[in-house]
Amino acid sequence: MRADPDRGPGVVGVGETPSLRHPGPDCSTAALMAQAIREALASAGLTPAQVDGLGVASFTLRPDRAIDLGWRLGLRLKWCMQDEMGGAGAINMLRHAWLALQAGQAETIVLVAGDHFAEADFAALVRGYNRSAQDYLSPLGCAGPNPLFAMVTQRQMARTGLQREDYGRLCVAQRAWASANPNAAYRQPLTLAQYLDAPMVAPPLGRLDCVPVVSGASALVLRARPEGVRVRLLASDARYNWDQQEGDGLQTGIADFAQALWRQAGVGPQDMDVISVYDDYPAMALAQLCDLGIANAGDLPGFIARRIASRALPVNTAGGQLSAGQAGTAGGMHGLVEVARQLLGRAQGRQLNGARFGVATGYGMVQLRYGMCANAAVLAREEA
Numbered sequence: 001m002r003a004d005p006d007r008g009p010g011v012v013g014v015g016e017t018p019s020l021r022h023p024g025p026d027c028s029t030a031a032l033m034a035q036a037i038r039e040a041l042a043s044a045g046l047t048p049a050q051v052d053g054l055g056v057a058s059f060t061l062r063p064d065r066a067i068d069l070g071w072r073l074g075l076r077l078k079w080c081m082q083d084e085m086g087g088a089g090a091i092n093m094l095r096h097a098w099l100a101l102q103a104g105q106a107e108t109i110v111l112v113a114g115d116h117f118a119e120a121d122f123a124a125l126v127r128g129y130n131r132s133a134q135d136y137l138s139p140l141g142c143a144g145p146n147p148l149f150a151m152v153t154q155r156q157m158a159r160t161g162l163q164r165e166d167y168g169r170l171c172v173a174q175r176a177w178a179s180a181n182p183n184a185a186y187r188q189p190l191t192l193a194q195y196l197d198a199p200m201v202a203p204p205l206g207r208l209d210c211v212p213v214v215s216g217a218s219a220l221v222l223r224a225r226p227e228g229v230r231v232r233l234l235a236s237d238a239r240y241n242w243d244q245q246e247g248d249g250l251q252t253g254i255a256d257f258a259q260a261l262w263r264q265a266g267v268g269p270q271d272m273d274v275i276s277v278y279d280d281y282p283a284m285a286l287a288q289l290c291d292l293g294i295a296n297a298g299d300l301p302g303f304i305a306r307r308i309a310s311r312a313l314p315v316n317t318a319g320g321q322l323s324a325g326q327a328g329t330a331g332g333m334h335g336l337v338e339v340a341r342q343l344l345g346r347a348q349g350r351q352l353n354g355a356r357f358g359v360a361t362g363y364g365m366v367q368l369r370y371g372m373c374a375n376a377a378v379l380a381r382e383e384a
Helices: 029-044 066-072 086-102 119-127 131-140 146-160 164-178 192-197 254-265 282-291 297-308 320-324 330-344
Strands: 010-016 053-057 079-083 108-115 200-202 216-223 230-240 274-276 357-366 371-382
Touching: 010 029, 010 330, 029 066, 029 108, 029 216, 053 066, 053 086, 053 330, 066 079, 079 086, 086 108, 086 216, 086 230, 086 330, 086 357, 086 371, 108 330, 119 131, 146 200, 146 282, 146 297, 164 192, 164 282, 164 297, 164 320, 216 330, 230 254, 230 330, 254 282, 254 371, 274 330, 282 297, 282 357, 320 330, 330 357, 330 371
Parallel strands: 053 079, 053 108, 274 357
Antiparallel strands: 010 216, 010 230, 108 216, 230 371, 357 371
């Protein structure tokens, strides 16, 4: 997907709720989404009456759907979309919304993703995540993705020479970024020793390698003809069922389109001022950095030591999901919101100086083995 570089829509507002590890009894998915939307509209200087498009991604909004949420919020809509592609949902909605704005189907679109999980809710979700989980994985006692991605991590370690200490340095760096994010679930400093001492979950994955489940929501506001500072979509692409679950998991579908993505955007990985990669596990964050051409699979330990541990490379500057938490489908929106926030200049205590270009990735929907959906978006800050 190629965006017009001279005219067109822009992202003008972002919103995100705190990530709640133990939400109260009055918490609900709809309430969290409403909070994120209010914050995003306020940051854009807009009102609900100006919204005529709504995109929603959620696992737990049911039995309501996008149109029900729109009605509850009092929105009168020309465009409405429901997405259930997990961690790839945010960029999937962005791609569709951008085309809708270019086509004149709406003037102001809000995209929101979020989920609320009680303990029983999450257990039920992973048991019945899709037909493959129901029929093949759950009967074996393989509940959730941890065992699957433990095997991916083992394979990545064997191929690249990575050690647990290397993954730990990535987690420690992201926790340092999270310390300046008031919405992050975990903000306290993390040491490498604490990482290594954490209990094992599925070797070689320890507790701090596995994304913490939280409740929360994130939102973006897009306008067809924005004024002032906005974030433009330079290019985006996606792959679905790219390897038909026959790959080794060490590459995502991003590898299949990355070169074309950079050509379309007119910038390269070396130009990125802020990077958000989907980080449900450290191994997958590193895989996507390699797929994008930002890291070299032949020198990942050195790359982590030189660029990640030092925070010289601004990756997952809100803490990523490993520290900020994964609020279901909002996990993919979290990174997209952070890139937009940095480019809009609204990241406050963690704001990067002069951030102009950014890239965000999405990865989601685990089938028998790995994520079936992968996408990426290259974004740029533009003045009026």
